[in-house]
Amino acid sequence: MEHFEFLYDLLIVYAVAGLVVFAFQRMHIPPVVGLLVAGLVVGPSGLGLVGDQERVQLLAEVGVVVLLFTIGLEFSLSRLKTLGREMLAIGVPQVVLCVAVPTLATRWYLGAWGPALFTGMLVAMSSTAVVLKILIERGEVGTPHGKIAVAVLLLQDLLVMVFMLAVPLLSPEAGEAGWEGVLGQLGLGIGVVFGILIGSQFVIPPILLRVVQTRNRELFLIFIFLFCIGMATLTAWAGLSLALGAFLAGLAISESEYAHQTLAEVLPFRDTLSSLFFVSVGMLLDLQFLATHLPLVSATVVAILALKFLAVAMPSWLVGYPLRTGTLVGLSLAQIGEFSFVLANRGMEAGLLSSDDYQAFLASAVLTMALTPILIAFGPMASTGLERIPAIQHLSEKRRSRRLADEPALPTESIGDHVIIAGFGVAGRNLSRVLQGVDIPYVILEMNPDSVRRLRGQGQPIFYGDCTKAAVLEHAGLDRAKMVVVVISDPDATRRAVRMARFLNPNVYIVARVHDIEDIDELRRLGADEVIPENFVTSIELFDRVLVEYQVPRNLILDLIDRVRSDQYQILRAARPVRLDMPFSLAEGAGVESCLIPEQSPAIDQSIAELRLRSLSGATILAIRRGSTDLVNPDPEIRLRGGDVVVMFGERSQLDLAFTLLAPETDLPPPQGRHRSLS
Known part of the structure; x- marks a missing residue:
């Protein structure tokens, strides 16, 4: 009966999450925010629809493991090289500032350096899922500020593992255990990490090759999950996190030829289970705490947005990017990221966050993520406003x-x-x-x-x-x-x-x-004078190639392309068929066929003139392919040989009759799929 209750809880969670995300999508609010709100609705602070929260959170933990596994899969050395300059010149200062400032600001309040430093780590992360989705929708990934944002987010994703590794060292229990215990635990963890990386280079590839050679999709998927969960269990045994092992497992496969197939197989599980993680985080948010501590949460949100904006914008300006680029990328990365929720859970377990601090973090993080679309849309106006400030204008000039x-x-x-x-x-x-x-x-x-x-x-x-x-x-x-x-x-x-x-x-x-x-x-x-829409240029190239393949007259194709360009692509922008002035149908008319002359053909050793193919069938021989030589418009006295390929032109019925004369033993298929229309 308990199993049915758990299934009922999952049904409620996904039903509410689907409705909320759908509604938020219509309002252009990121799905991650919708999932957090859905958790708030079904959780104890909302309607209290979920009875067994522990099981939901346990399944959400598996979602985190799969999420970090796919993050590792998406890493590659080539990608790091192309964005290396922005990562070092802008990403590193951003992380350092976002860690240092909250650490110094909260040291007096939290009473210890460990929790204060952990707070800075939470603030340093930005949301890869939210930012990339908005930039892709706006077509701004290829812009200068889009490239900087991707570089900084990539560095942050890489540092998630470092922060995960640091959590046990910052906890109060680490100080009680003494430096010998801490160093011993750290040494064990590092040894396990190196063992995983070495084994991934020399042990896993041969095994994975054997699995792939079976061409069994189920076996491939089972091995991938076994590898992922096995590495996660191994790092957990070493005193590290499950997520670290999953990340290392993904990183081990990322440079192999199986990475793309692995990612394609795992993505559905990642999206389903990681969405459950964000719902479980929303279930922990206390609305009563938010109402009673609204000034604190509001001040925290403003401080986070201001700090993260300056931490990205200032390095961008100093490196040489203009004010506009720095402003846009600063507003894009001003929110708290989804991996901060993963870190926050680890911090709670390690005693680095109190219950009230955790609630303040959750409320502030959700609000910063919800404000992200507004901040990004406001970016151009904000950069224009900053440029009009006399002091900034003077410095820019x-x-x-x-x-x-x-x-x-x-x-x-x-x-x-x-x-x-x-x-x-x-x-x-x-x-x-x-x-x-x-x-x-x-x-x-x-x-x-x-x-x-x-x-x-x-x-x-x-x-x-x-x-x-x-x-x-x-x-x-x-x-x-x-x-x-x-x-x-x-x-x-x-x-x-x-x-x-x-x-x-x-x-x-x-x-x-x-x-x-x-x-x-x-x-x-x-x-x-001329505006060229990128997608429509691709469309022209596509229909040009398709119509040529269907042998539409070339002058009609060129005329259509000229008409499309002359009226600024209005023909393609209108939601109606594009008509060509053709006095015929592509489905009818003459076509071209080729026929291989078999060794037992009665046409062997006969000349084209002796065959009288045109008078008997109506089809005309256009060319003969003999080995690597093409005989175009062949002489009537040329005699056919076994293995020749005869290219003929005619109507479908004429070509079928010609086949019976050249290769009478051929079992002809229905004519609809055989003839290539010339029309």
Whole structure:
């Protein structure tokens, strides 16, 4: 009967979670917040619908193990290398500041360095799930602030394991055990970690290869879960956390050829069980505590948002990124992350957090996550407001003038009729290569200072600068440029760049790339001569290839592409079929078939003229493939040989009749699937 009660609890949890997440999705609130609210609804502070919370939390613990396993799977050395500079220059200062400031601020209140340092560790984490989801929806992952956010989040995810490892050392019990006990426990833990990593290199791959060779999906999945849970159990036995072992197991497989398949198999379990973890966290939130300590929670939320904003924005500005980029990435990472909940649970078990402190943390963390979409949407307006502050405006202008003064002057002979490329991602690089190949002069404006230094050393005419600023565009020779091509990933910056370029030079030809079709008309109003939606360009390439394969006349395809581009893709934006003026149907008409001449064919040693294939069947021989040689428009006197492939043209009935003459023993399938229409 107890089992039925537990199933009833799970049914209630997932039903309420589904309804709340669906409602929050309509309001553009992150799903993680919805899961926390769902836990609040079903928990004792809400409606009290769940009776056996311990079992739900036990299953949620398995969700944490699977979650950390997938995090390990998604790590790779190549990914760390590409984001290494941002991780070190911005991510490390962010973590240090977010750990140090709360530690110093709470030391007097908590009365010991261990709990104070643990508080800083909780604050340092930001939400990978919430931030990446919002950035992807807004199409901003490829922007400068999107790349910085990904780098910082990646570093934080990596440090989760370090923080997990530090929890037992910070607990009051560690001091009671003495340094010998602490060092002994730490040594055992490190030994287990190294043993797992070494075994993963030399023991697991051969076993996994044997499992994969069986081509048994169930066996593969069983082994993966056995490996994950086994490593988690081993680290727990060594006095570390279950999550650390799961992370190491994922990390061990991440560089193997089985990583992608493993991730695909585990993802459904991760999403299901990790959602249960966030619900279980929400069940622990005490509404009565929140009501009675609202001033404390509100002050904590404001302090966390301010600290985390400055901890990311300031290093970004100091490294060389503009005020706008630092502001956007600072607001994006100002919340408490989901892994802080995992840490908080460990802290409660280790005695680092009291019940009241835990409740204050939960309430503050949930509120910061709920505010994240609002902060990110407010980012462009906030950066514009900061730029208007006289002191900041003065510093920005002084910094920009210093940078422009350090830039080498453009040679006068190459400055006329040039192209200004704003943004040097994949599209910008490809365009510069084409322009270089046809000797068209160009100038590149890029916001990544590291890329500018590297490419300047390679001889590229690239300059550091914000293409939305008048001084930067003037320095790039906008008054003498023939064209400006804006290929940056930030939609708001694209609009500002187009507006500024048109204001400074009414005669320059402006081309802008956008991700969202809703931006087309607005950019045209702001002054863009040509707006290229990225998805629609891909669509043109797709239907071009498909129609060519179906042998639609090439001139009709080119005419359709011209019509699509001439009216700014209005044909594709309208929700109606795109019609081609074809006086025929693709499903009917003539087609092309090829026939292999078997050794027993009566056509062997007969010439094309002697076969009289056209007069007997109506089909025409277009070519003969003999070995590696193609005989196009073959001479009528050529004699057929066994193994020749005859390519014929005709209607379906004619081609079927020709098959019976060339290969009479062939059992022809229904004609619908065999003929390739030429129409």
